[in-house]
Amino acid sequence: MNLTSDQVVLWHHGFMKLNETVVTTWVMMFLMVLGAKLITRKLVTGGAISRWQGALEIIVTVIEKQMKDVGLDEAAKYLPFLGTLFVFVATCSLCIVIPGFQPPTGSLSTTAALALCVFVAVPLFGVGEQGLAGYLKTYTEPTLIMLPFNIISELSRTLALAVRLFGNIMSGVMIVGILLTITPFIFPIFMTALGLLTGMVQAYIFTILAGVYIAAATQSAKPKANLRVHTKQLNPALSK
C-alpha cells in the first residue's frame, strides 16, 4: 500500500525521477492557468459580466475580505500569493471526486514546498514593509529572552503547516481506500464528502495561517487600537 503518490515513479532517467505527484501538479497547474487565462481574456467592468468572471470575482473578493478580517490591512498587496495558495490547495481537494485522482497535497513533498514558500515569503514581506532592522526587531519582542523561542516557533510552524495539510488530505484518501476494501458501495461516498469538507477547511486554514504570519511580520509595530474598541463594543461592562 502506498502512503503517498510519491512512490509511484512514472519515468526515471539517471537521478531524475518523475513521480505521480509531480505530473499531477503540472497537469493541475496547466489547467488552472489555462482556465484563468481563458476567463480573464475578455473582462468587462460594467453591465452584464459573464458567469465565469462572476465566479472568479467571488473567489477574489472573499479571500480579500477574509484577509482583512484576520488583520491584514493591505490585503490586496498579498492577494496574489495567498490567493494562489488557496486556489491550488482547494482545487486539489475538490478534484478528489475524480476517480483515480491522487491529490498532490496528499504528499509531504508538495505540502513541504508550499510551507517553504510561506517560510520564505514571511521574512520577504516583513523586510519589505518595515526594513531589515525593523523586521529583525520583531524577533526580540517582547524581550530579548524570547529570541530563541521566536526562531524555534518560526521553524516549528512551518513544519506544522506542512504536516497538517499532508496529514489531513492523506488520511482522507487513505480512509476511502481502506473502506473500499471493507464496505465498497455506499459508505466511501460519505467519507469522500467528508474529505471534500476537510479539504476546503484545510485550504482555508492554510491561507488564513499564512495571512496571519504575514500580518504578524508586517505590522507588529502598530498599536492594537482596533482590538480595544471592539472589546468595549461587545462587552459594555468592561468599558465602565
Next chain:
Amino acid sequence: MDSTTVIAVASIATAGLTITIGCICPALGEGRAVATALTSLAQQPDASSTITRTLFVGLAMIESLAIYCFVVSMILIFANPFWNHFIAQTSGK
C-alpha cells in the same frame, strides 16, 4: 525473538497507542471548544460570523494534533525506517 519481530511488535503496539491517546486528548479539547462556542453563540448571535470563523480555525488547529498522531502511526506501520533498515540488513546477508 529476533530483532525484526521485536520491531514489528513494538511498532504495531505503539501505533495503536499513539492513535488511541492522540484521539482522546484532542477530542476532549474539541468538545470544550465547541461547547464554549455554542454558549457564546447563544449569548451573542450577532457575532456569529466571527465566532464561527474562529471556531473553525481553532478546531482545525486542535484537529491537526490528532492528525500528527495519525501520521506518526501510519509511518510506524507503512513506512517504518527501522523495519526497512533491518529487512535490508537480513536480505543483504
